[in-house]
Amino acid sequence: MPSHADDPSFPISFHRxxxxxxGWAAVPLFEDxxxxxxxxxxxxxxxxxxxxxxxxxxxxxxxxxxVPAAENAFSADALVLLGAGKASEFTPDVARRLxxxxxxxxxxxxxxxxxxxxxxxxxxxxxxxxSSWVEAWAEGATLAEFDPARYKTAEEExxxxxxxxxxxxxxxxxxxxxxxxxxxRAQLVVRCAxxxxxxxxxxxxxxxxxxxxERARSLAHGTSLRVEVLEEPALHELGMGLLLGVxxxxxxxxxxxxxxxxxxxxxxxPVLGLVGKGVTFDAGGISIKTAAGMxxxxxxxAGGAAVLAxxxxxxxxxxxxxxxxxxxxxxxxxxxRALKPGDVLRSASGRTVEVIDTDAEGxxxxxxxxxxxxQRGATxxxxxxxxxxxxGIALGKTTTGLFGRPDDWANxxxxxxxxxxxxxxxxxxVDEYKDLLRxxxxxxxxxxxxYGGSITxxxxxxxxxxxxxxxxxxxxxxxxxxxxxxxxxxxxTGVCVRTLTALAAAMAREG
Numbered sequence: 001m002p003s004h005a006d007d008p009s010f011p012i013s014f015h016r017x018x019x020x021x022x023g024w025a026a027v028p029l030f031e032d033x034x035x036x037x038x039x040x041x042x043x044x045x046x047x048x049x050x051x052x053x054x055x056x057x058x059x060x061x062x063x064x065x066x067v068p069a070a071e072n073a074f075s076a077d078a079l080v081l082l083g084a085g086k087a088s089e090f091t092p093d094v095a096r097r098l099x100x101x102x103x104x105x106x107x108x109x110x111x112x113x114x115x116x117x118x119x120x121x122x123x124x125x126x127x128x129x130x131s132s133w134v135e136a137w138a139e140g141a142t143l144a145e146f147d148p149a150r151y152k153t154a155e156e157e158x159x160x161x162x163x164x165x166x167x168x169x170x171x172x173x174x175x176x177x178x179x180x181x182x183x184x185r186a187q188l189v190v191r192c193a194x195x196x197x198x199x200x201x202x203x204x205x206x207x208x209x210x211x212x213x214e215r216a217r218s219l220a221h222g223t224s225l226r227v228e229v230l231e232e233p234a235l236h237e238l239g240m241g242l243l244l245g246v247x248x249x250x251x252x253x254x255x256x257x258x259x260x261x262x263x264x265x266x267x268x269x270p271v272l273g274l275v276g277k278g279v280t281f282d283a284g285g286i287s288i289k290t291a292a293g294m295x296x297x298x299x300x301x302a303g304g305a306a307v308l309a310x311x312x313x314x315x316x317x318x319x320x321x322x323x324x325x326x327x328x329x330x331x332x333x334x335x336x337r338a339l340k341p342g343d344v345l346r347s348a349s350g351r352t353v354e355v356i357d358t359d360a361e362g363x364x365x366x367x368x369x370x371x372x373x374x375q376r377g378a379t380x381x382x383x384x385x386x387x388x389x390x391x392g393i394a395l396g397k398t399t400t401g402l403f404g405r406p407d408d409w410a411n412x413x414x415x416x417x418x419x420x421x422x423x424x425x426x427x428x429x430v431d432e433y434k435d436l437l438r439x440x441x442x443x444x445x446x447x448x449x450x451y452g453g454s455i456t457x458x459x460x461x462x463x464x465x466x467x468x469x470x471x472x473x474x475x476x477x478x479x480x481x482x483x484x485x486x487x488x489x490x491x492x493t494g495v496c497v498r499t500l501t502a503l504a505a506a507m508a509r510e511g
Contacts, residue, residue, distance in 0.1 A: 010138045010183035011165040013115065014176060018043040018075075020167050022115035024066075025076040026102045028095075029059040030087040037119070040169070044117075047079055061085035061094065062101050062486040076115065080105075092128065092136035093421045097487035099140025099164065104489065107144065107161045116141070118168045130171065134179050135186040137166050139421070139498070140487070142190035146197050148491040189313045189501050193494035195219065196302075196309035200479065200492035204281035204298045208252040209329035212280055212301065216257045216308050216327070223315035224263060230256040238348050238372070242364040243328050245345040245355070249285050249338030250331035256369070257304070258376070259311045259325040263318060271322040272504055273378025273468075274311065275369045277362045277385035278304030278329035285332045285358030286340055299492060300362070302479035303384035304329060310500035317501070321508040326373045328365040332358070344442045348372065349464060352442040360447045362387050363460045370464040381470040382413065382503065383461065384496045390453035391427070392477025400424040400478045400495060403458035404471035413471045413503055420498040424473070427454060434459055473499075 013020050017027065018041055027038075027048065038045040047067065051057065057065045063083030069076065082098050084090055099116060106114055118133060141164040149157050171179060199207070199215060207215070213229040220227045232253050235244055240256070247254035257278070279300035283289060289297070304327035311325045339345075343355045345364070349371040353364065362385050373381060391401040402417065402424045404410030410426060417424040436448030436456050444463070448456030458472050475495050484490045 010141075010180075010187040011163070012134070012176070012180055012183060013165050013167045014169055014171060015167070016041045016044070016169050017115060017117045017167045020115040020165065021075055022165065023077045023112035023162060024080045024102075024106055024114045025078070026080040026082055026114055026116045028082045028084040028098055028117065028119055029057075030084050030090065031059050033059060033087070048081065051079070051081065057081060057083075059083040059085070062098070064101070064105060077111070092132045095133060096136040096140035096143075096421050099137050100144045100487035103141050103144030103161055103164060104487070107159050110159060111162045113162045114164045115167050116164055118166055120168070120170045130175055130179055131182040134166065134168075134183045136421070138183040138186040139190045142187045143194070145191070146194040146489075146494070148201055148489055150198070150201070185317065188316055189498055192309045192313035192316070192501070193497035195312065196305040196497050197492040197494040199305040199308070200299050200302045200494075202298065204331070207280050207298070207301075208331060209255040209278065209280055210253065212278060212304070212327075212329050213255040213257050216259060219308050219312050220259065220315075223312060224261070225311055225315045226260045226262070228258040228260075230258065239346065240348045240368040240372075241346040242348075242353060243330065243368045245339050245343070246285070246332055246361040246364050247330040249333040249335045252331050254328070254330045256372070257308070257327040257329060259308060259327075261311055261315050261319070261321070261323040263320055266320045266322050268322075270379045270507055271324060271377045272507055273373035273376070273381045274307045274323060274325045274500055275366060275373050275381065275383040276304035276307030276325070276327045277301065277366055277383075277387070278327040279332055279362060279365070280329060282332045282359070282361065283334060285338050285361060286334050287357045287359040288334050289359060296480060299480050300386050301329065302386050302475060302492065302495070303473070306384045306494070306496040306500065309494070309497045310504070313497065313501045314504045317505065319504050319508040321504055322377075323504055324373055324376045324378055326369045326376070328369040330361070330365060332361045347464070351444065351463065354439040354442040354445045356445045357447045360457070363457050364446060366461055367464040370461065374466055374468065379468060380409065380507075381465050381468050382473070382500065383471075384473045384475060384500070386476040386479050387474045388454040388457050388476055391474040394427070394454065395425055395477065397477050397482065398423060401427045401454055401474040402471060403427050403429055403455075403474070405429060405462070406469060409469035410471055413499070416502045416506060417499040420502050422495055422499050427458070429458060429462065430455055
């Protein structure tokens with residue numbers, strides 16, 4: 001467990017960039033910008049004007065130009081120009097990605113440290129609070145700390161991400177302490193998100209349900225979180241037939257991980273219930289998946305990882321809100337004992353399910369988990385799950401599907417996701433689609449056919465949420481980045497950790 005996750009401190013300098021010691025001095029530039037926008041730092045303006053004139057650098061978004069020490073007036077080893085695109089389109093989300101782009105590039109080149117300049121008063125900057133910008137810079141730089149290559153043995157493959165100092169010379173002195181606090185809190189949350197990425201990146205042989213439960217206990221170290229792990233006898237006693245049914249195909253026993261944040265002085269209500277799918281490996285069961293891409297199915301516990309990491313962040317931030325996290329964990333494998341298409345299972349709520357497709361197992365285990373979160377006192381529910389490929393077909397690989405009711409709850413969560421840079425889109429809950437889930441012999445089937453698959457999956461889950469305010473994030477397409485981007489390496493993304501933490505913080509503020 002990285003110790004720095006417990007004691008974040010994102011450094012901020014209030015001097016000129018040319019006066020800041022670092023391996024790289026990094027400057028965001030906008031398309032067709034001349035050096036006049038940098039007049040507050042004459043040495044910087046002169047160097048930028050000379051470099052852009054010599055190279056034709058036009059600052060397209062995420063384009064970079066490294067100017068060596070011999071050609072700049074800085075004590076840094078190099079001046080790095082970061083393409084920020086059009087100034088009118090510059091947002092905190094672009095800043096977040098720009099910070100990651102710079103940090104990842106620097107890591108690849110073995111740079112010792114980075115001084116990153118914040119450009120005040122440009123584009124949308126004048127219309128947003130300073131905290132929005134510093135949080136974005138801190139989050140982006142911290143996201144780049146994640147190392148996806150933890151099992152590589154060659155030393156050259158394991159380069160550390162250099163520390164970043166944000167340079168903000170124009171910030172009024174009265175705002176500086178608040179800005180430092182906002183940056184440190186943002187860094188803390190993202191380091192927890194990186195812990196979720198570590199979990200998702202673990203191979204299935206090294207993280208079966210029993211070890212995921214142990215990792216949940218380790219994530220709680222240094223916090224006030226209480227962790228309870230329910231094993232098979234307790235699951236039978238609770239009547240969790242959906243969870244136990246999915247688990248039958250594997251010799252690895254299931255677990256229900258329950259994590260509670262109940263700080264002294266927190267009100268009895270509201271209680272936020274976070275439920276995360278924890279399928280540590282999904283072969284599809286008897287309805288087995290194709291071999292191509294099955295290695296990726298170690299990420300089918302990304303929702304559970306997000307919930308565990310968010311609970312850690314919530315506790316470290318000491319938010320005065322009761323939060324209960326529930327992560328049902330299984331392997332979904334084919335065997336002589338495995339769940340079969342056509343089997344009928346009885347849930348802990350008493351609702352019966354005809355299993356048409358054993359590869360639609362996530363909604364089964366979440367059904368029991370949502371019911372259990374209600375029994376533990378949740379008044380508001382959010383579940384996170386790598387649930388359906390059809391959501392990715394609808395929205396692509398960078399937008400998470402959000403379902404929910406009532407409208408005010410769903411829209412509130414959606415707004416927080418957008419604010420935290422976790423792009424989401426609200427999907428419909430079409431009432432008439434419930435007809436697609438009718439069974440001839442049970443209360444419901446677990447799949448509703450090819451069309452509208454993400455909607456029918458959400459409708460299935462909604463029945464287990466009772467009448468509570470409920471949101472479902474379908475992260476099947478966004479939990480894993482298939483192709484490296486300048487700001488994001490290939491691998492797990494840690495999606496929803498920032499959103500869940502922001503939601504808890506907002507609920508705590510409002511009492």
